[in-house]
Amino acid sequence: MSAVTSRTSSTSRTRGRRTRARAGAAVAALSVLALTAACGSGGGGEGSSDGGGTTELTMAVWGGDTDKAAYQARIDMLEEEHPDIQVTLQLIPSDQYAQKVQTMIAGGDGPDIMQVAENVNVYSSKSQILPLDGYVAEAGLDLEERFGPVGTLYSYEDSVYAIPDRSGAMITYYNKDLFDAAGVAYPTADWTWEDARDAMQKLTVPGQQWGYGGAGWWAQWWSLAYQNGGAIIDESGAPTADSPEVVEALQWANDLTFKDHVSPTPAEYADMGPDMGGDPAFVAGKVAMNTTGFWAIGGLEDAGFNWDIAPFWGGKEKAVTAFGSGLAISRDSDAPDKAFEAIDFLTDAKAQEVIIDMAQDVPANLEVQNSDAFLNPEWATTPINMAAFGESADHIYRAPFIPEWNEMQQAFTDNLETFWNTGGDAKSALTAVQSQLESVVRTDG
Amino acid sequence: MTATLGEALGAVRDARRPGAAGRRPRRGAPRQRLTRRGRQEAGWFWLFISPWVIGFLAFLLGPMIASVWYSLTDWDSFTAPEFVGLDNYVRALTEDPIFWKALWNTLYYAAVSVPLGMAIGLYLANLLNKQVRFRKLWRTLIYLPTLVPLVATAMVFKMVLAPSGPLNDLLGVFGISGPQWLLDPNWVKPALVVLSVWGAGGATVLLLSAMNGIPREFYEAAEIDGAGPVRQFWAITFPQITPVLFFNLVMGLIGAFQIFSQVYILTGGGPNNSSQTVVPLLFREAFEFYHFGYASAIAWLLFVVIIGFTAIAFGTSRKWVFYETEVR
Numbered sequence: 001m002s003a004v005t006s007r008t009s010s011t012s013r014t015r016g017r018r019t020r021a022r023a024g025a026a027v028a029a030l031s032v033l034a035l036t037a038a039c040g041s042g043g044g045g046e047g048s049s050d051g052g053g054t055t056e057l058t059m060a061v062w063g064g065d066t067d068k069a070a071y072q073a074r075i076d077m078l079e080e081e082h083p084d085i086q087v088t089l090q091l092i093p094s095d096q097y098a099q100k101v102q103t104m105i106a107g108g109d110g111p112d113i114m115q116v117a118e119n120v121n122v123y124s125s126k127s128q129i130l131p132l133d134g135y136v137a138e139a140g141l142d143l144e145e146r147f148g149p150v151g152t153l154y155s156y157e158d159s160v161y162a163i164p165d166r167s168g169a170m171i172t173y174y175n176k177d178l179f180d181a182a183g184v185a186y187p188t189a190d191w192t193w194e195d196a197r198d199a200m201q202k203l204t205v206p207g208q209q210w211g212y213g214g215a216g217w218w219a220q221w222w223s224l225a226y227q228n229g230g231a232i233i234d235e236s237g238a239p240t241a242d243s244p245e246v247v248e249a250l251q252w253a254n255d256l257t258f259k260d261h262v263s264p265t266p267a268e269y270a271d272m273g274p275d276m277g278g279d280p281a282f283v284a285g286k287v288a289m290n291t292t293g294f295w296a297i298g299g300l301e302d303a304g305f306n307w308d309i310a311p312f313w314g315g316k317e318k319a320v321t322a323f324g325s326g327l328a329i330s331r332d333s334d335a336p337d338k339a340f341e342a343i344d345f346l347t348d349a350k351a352q353e354v355i356i357d358m359a360q361d362v363p364a365n366l367e368v369q370n371s372d373a374f375l376n377p378e379w380a381t382t383p384i385n386m387a388a389f390g391e392s393a394d395h396i397y398r399a400p401f402i403p404e405w406n407e408m409q410q411a412f413t414d415n416l417e418t419f420w421n422t423g424g425d426a427k428s429a430l431t432a433v434q435s436q437l438e439s440v441v442r443t444d445g
Numbered sequence: 446m447t448a449t450l451g452e453a454l455g456a457v458r459d460a461r462r463p464g465a466a467g468r469r470p471r472r473g474a475p476r477q478r479l480t481r482r483g484r485q486e487a488g489w490f491w492l493f494i495s496p497w498v499i500g501f502l503a504f505l506l507g508p509m510i511a512s513v514w515y516s517l518t519d520w521d522s523f524t525a526p527e528f529v530g531l532d533n534y535v536r537a538l539t540e541d542p543i544f545w546k547a548l549w550n551t552l553y554y555a556a557v558s559v560p561l562g563m564a565i566g567l568y569l570a571n572l573l574n575k576q577v578r579f580r581k582l583w584r585t586l587i588y589l590p591t592l593v594p595l596v597a598t599a600m601v602f603k604m605v606l607a608p609s610g611p612l613n614d615l616l617g618v619f620g621i622s623g624p625q626w627l628l629d630p631n632w633v634k635p636a637l638v639v640l641s642v643w644g645a646g647g648a649t650v651l652l653l654s655a656m657n658g659i660p661r662e663f664y665e666a667a668e669i670d671g672a673g674p675v676r677q678f679w680a681i682t683f684p685q686i687t688p689v690l691f692f693n694l695v696m697g698l699i700g701a702f703q704i705f706s707q708v709y710i711l712t713g714g715g716p717n718n719s720s721q722t723v724v725p726l727l728f729r730e731a732f733e734f735y736h737f738g739y740a741s742a743i744a745w746l747l748f749v750v751i752i753g754f755t756a757i758a759f760g761t762s763r764k765w766v767f768y769e770t771e772v773r
Contacts, residue, residue, distance in 0.1 A: 098733070099732045102522055102732065102735070106522045106523060123523075126521060126524050127524075266628055267625050267628055270603070270607040270608055270610075270625075270627070270628065271607045271608055271609045271610070273604065274600045274601075274603035274604050275600075404734075406733045407733075407734050410733075410734075414717050417715045417716035418630065418717055421628045421629075421716060422628075
């Protein structure tokens with residue numbers, strides 16, 4: 001869900017990730033409860049193969065019009081080169097995707113191919129999607145070679161459950177005009193926290209303009225925590241949200257707003273307009289730098305100022321959050337071998353190029369990320385430093401995609417909300433988070 | 446429509462009164478065979494009522510029964526439910542501080558927004574009931590907020606409630622320094638109440654048409670007896686519209702306990718669950734955390750709470766709700 005949900009999250013970061021559904025109220029919730037029950041014993045998936053004929057597959061993805069066009073174009077390529085496979089695309093609005101797929105699977109009618117992201121292990125831990133190691137080996141697919149470190153990102157208990165499809169690191173957007181006016185050198189990957197803060201201070205005009213959009217969204221401050229040598233969940237699966245490294249990073253991020261005043265406070269954002277945050281504030285020229293994903297490029301095509309992107313800065317180490325999604329096969333698929341064949345094709349260079357040609361997202365395939373089609377996209381109205389994505393790829397940290405991902409995010413959102421709104425002590429805020437995480441996260445594996 | 450609603454409420458009472466039933470002569474023995482025409486009519490009856498009956502059985506009763514069962518299980522919606530007895534209820538009532546917080550927030554919201562909404566609705570209706578100029582225009586304007594989609598309303602309110610927004614500017618005129626409404630745990634619930642009051646005009650239209658249904662003679666008689674406007678309101682208008690007020694109270698209570706969209710769109714339950722209410726909580730548990738059993742238990746606990754308060758409302762109604770048809 002990252003790419004799309006993050007859009008809402010970054011604009012109103014105090015909300016964390018929250019799928020926004022239509023107002024259904026209790027009755028709706030209750031009826032869905034039983035609908036799923038009523039359909040529970042229903043027939044299997046729709047994928048059916050009749051001997052040597054064509055195999056019909058369904059593929060569920062989330063997004064809007066651009067996403068629909070991009071996925072459909074890739075499916076058309078697939079059907080042309082694999083005439084024995086026919087794919088029906090089901091595009092579900094992002095805010096309803098998780099519930100729709102949940103209902104489909106619970107009803108025994110899951111899609112053959114489904115898009116997954118941070119909450120992939122909700123499905124894998126409950127055996128609702130298939131482990132793909134066998135298929136990967138059979139197809140002779142080298143995940144490391146095709147995707148780099150994110151190749152095995154969607155894994156659970158040492159098995160791969162989804163093949164990366166879209167994957168782009170968080171990057172720094174900067175307003176060249178404001179940098180030039182303040183006489184500050186453009187951001188680079190080599191910046192340290194101190195360099196970044198110095199630049200922000202020079203770029204801030206109290207009450208009017210801020211150096212940075214803020215680091216209150218998990219994707220932002222977790223990058224800092226991992227740069228500082230911290231981790232949210234350690235190797236053994238136990239939460240370590242209150243370690244000194246994480247505390248220091250969170251305090252630094254919050255101080256940017258409440259001590260250094262180089263980022264707008266939530267109150268200042270609220271005064272700028274509804275659902276205001278770093279992304280729209282950057283477009284409006286209110287903040288000189290903003291860290292977010294690929295999707296913000298779309299909103300900047302008509303920006304009235306010069307801008308560019310750079311890799312995120314670093315701390316003691318280099319670490320950056322990536323946004324992306326993968327393709328998985330649900331347990332309901334009647335033709336998982338054909339579904340994997342389709343996924344293999346869709347994540348190969350040829351089909352992946354469509355993703356960047358249509359300005360949808362960053363393709364996960366490294367060959368495409370380093371291709372001319374990606375580095376000099378046809379749709380770009382100004383030269384964009386697209387190499388920033390490839391340069392960041394090696395530093396993407398392994399975010400803890402635990403089965404309780406949504407609950408973990410909620411624990412952070414709840415306990416840090418006042419801290420982000422009014423400032424405060426990172427240590428005590430994270431102590432509260434940690435104790436809640438300890439009851440949420442099953443450490444027995 | 447409301448005049449008829451008041452009458453309908455009265456009519457139900459009427460039918461339930463033992464004397465009323467006696468007034469209607471019964472046609473023959475209870476199990477008398479239907480005539481051909483009677484059978485035909487019965488057939489039509491079942492035909493026309495069938496969408497509702499089928500809808501109720503398939504989409505409401507079935508799910509309700511199923512959710513009772515799920516509330517006794519640990520179920521993630523994917524794997525088979527596991528029976529855990531009353532664990533979900535015990536957990537909600539004894540272990541989960543967020544459930545109690547959400548329940549308290551919901552009670553707070555219902556306790557403030559329902560009476561306030563009724564009082565404002567009644568006040569506006571009484572104003573419009575006078576012979577004011579542009580009455581139809583006023584009536585339309587007062588009802589209009591009810592017609593605006595909630596998402597649009599919420600967006601506007603995010604601006605209105607901004608720390609330096611119009612509402613705080615207005616308060617500033619009176620020398621009051623307004624709070625950071627949606628960002629402050631202490632003020633986010635009043636902010637939700639403010640949003641609910643904005644839609645109080647919906648009740649006004651119902652009350653206004655009930656007021657229009659009051660016979661003029663009552664007021665004329667009162668005037669001759671020397672009753673002023675205030676006395677007229679409390680002695681005539683108010684008692685005459687109590688059935689509609691009662692209707693508004695019951696529906697308002699149920700609606701307030703089930704508040705969802707306002708919280709979901711405006712605050713997301715924050716900061717730190719200080720505006721979290723029960724229905725968004727159960728939605729989150731079911732569809733974001735995959736705790737369907739627990740969410741079902743919360744749904745039934747809320748059902749009990751709503752039934753309880755509705756029963757209290759009905760219990761007290763004999764004391765203050767006036768049905769003209771019951772006057773002996």
